[in-house]
Amino acid sequence: MPDFDTSVPHIARVYDYWLSGKDNFAADRDLGERTLAAYPNLVFSVRANRAFLARTVRFLAAEAGIRQFLDIGTGIPTASNTHQVAQRAAPQCRIVYVDNDPIVLLHARALLKSKPEGACAYLDADLRDPDAILAGAADTLDFSKPVAVMLIAVMHFLGDDAEASKIVNRLMEACAPGSFVAISHAASDIDAEQMAEMIRCLNQSGAEHMTIRDRAGVTRLFDALELVEPGVIRAAEWRPDSGLEAASPAACWGGVARKP
Numbered sequence: 139m140p141d142f143d144t145s146v147p148h149i150a151r152v153y154d155y156w157l158s159g160k161d162n163f164a165a166d167r168d169l170g171e172r173t174l175a176a177y178p179n180l181v182f183s184v185r186a187n188r189a190f191l192a193r194t195v196r197f198l199a200a201e202a203g204i205r206q207f208l209d210i211g212t213g214i215p216t217a218s219n220t221h222q223v224a225q226r227a228a229p230q231c232r233i234v235y236v237d238n239d240p241i242v243l244l245h246a247r248a249l250l251k252s253k254p255e256g257a258c259a260y261l262d263a264d265l266r267d268p269d270a271i272l273a274g275a276a277d278t279l280d281f282s283k284p285v286a287v288m289l290i291a292v293m294h295f296l297g298d299d300a301e302a303s304k305i306v307n308r309l310m311e312a313c314a315p316g317s318f319v320a321i322s323h324a325a326s327d328i329d330a331e332q333m334a335e336m337i338r339c340l341n342q343s344g345a346e347h348m349t350i351r352d353r354a355g356v357t358r359l360f361d362a363l364e365l366v367e368p369g370v371i372r373a374a375e376w377r378p379d380s381g382l383e384a385a386s387p388a389a390c391w392g393g394v395a396r397k398p
C-alpha cells in the first residue's frame with residue numbers, strides 16, 4: 139500500500155470532499171470546509187469543471203474522432219471518468235491516466251476497467267516531467283496517431299508561467315498533427331476577491347501550491363495551437379448541454395485546441 143500522510147491536506151482528497159466523495163480524511167475535510175467558507179461558489183466551480191471534462195471528452199471522441207487520451211492530473215475516480223465517457227462514444231478508445239498523488243494510485247483499479255475493445259493504463263508520474271509521462275504512455279498510446287491530452291484542473295499547480303507553457307508545448311510536440319489539448323484552470327479574474335482568499339487558505343495548509351490565472355494567462359497556454367470554438371471561455375459555457383449548465387457561477391476557464 140502506498141505511504142501517505144493523512145494529517146496534511148492533499149488536493150486530490152480535498153477535491154474529492156468538494157465533490158461529496160468519501161476518499162478523504164479529517165484534515166482534507168477541514169480545509170475543504172474553510173475554502174468553501176471563503177468562496178461558497180467553489181462547489182459550483184468543481185462541478186462545472188467535472189462537467190467540462192465530460193463534455194470535452196465526449197466532443198473529442200464523438201465529434202473529433204479521437205481514440206487516444208492522456209489524462210494528466212486524473213484525481214480520485216468519481217462519476218464520468220475519462221475512459222467511461224470516451225468508451226461510451228467509441229469502445230476502442232485507449233486511455234492513460236497520470237497522477238502524482240499516492241492516494242490516486244491506490245484507487246487506480248477503478249480507472250482500469252476498460253471495455254475489452256480498448257485499453258486503460260495508469261502512470262504514477264509528475265506533470266513536471268513530461269518526458270517520463272510520454273515514455274510511459276507510449277506503452278499504451280501510439281503517438282504517431284492523434285491523442286487528446288487532458289489537463290483538467292491541473293495546470294494551476296504549476297506556478298511559473300514559462301514552465302507551464304513549456305510543459306504544454308513539450309507534450310503537444312510529441313503528439314501527431316490532429317491531436318488536441320483540453321485545459322481547465324481556476325480563474326483569478328472571476329469573483330476575484332473571494333477566489334484570492336480561497337487560494338490563500340488552500341496554499342496556507344495544503345501540500346500543493348496553487349497559482350490561479352486570468353483568462354489571458356490561460357489562453358497563452360494554448361499558444362501555437364488552434365483553439366476550437368468557442369475558445370477560452372468560462373468552463374460552464376464551453377458547449378454546454380443546457381442554459382442551466384451554462385449559467386453555473388463557476389470561477390474556472392476552459393478551452394480545447396487542435397495541433398495543426
Ligand SMILES: C[S@@+](CC[C@H](N)C(=O)[O-])C[C@H]1O[C@@H](n2cnc3c(N)ncnc32)[C@H](O)[C@@H]1O
Pocket residue numbers: 149150153187188191210211212213214236237238239242263264265266289290291292295346
Ligand atoms: C483538482 S484535481 C483534478 C482532478 C480531475 N482532473 C478533474 O478535473 O476532475 C487535481 C489533480 O491533479 C493532481 N496533480 C497535482 N499536481 C500534479 C503534478 N505535478 N503531476 C501530476 N498530477 C498532479 C492531484 O494529485 C489531483 O489528483
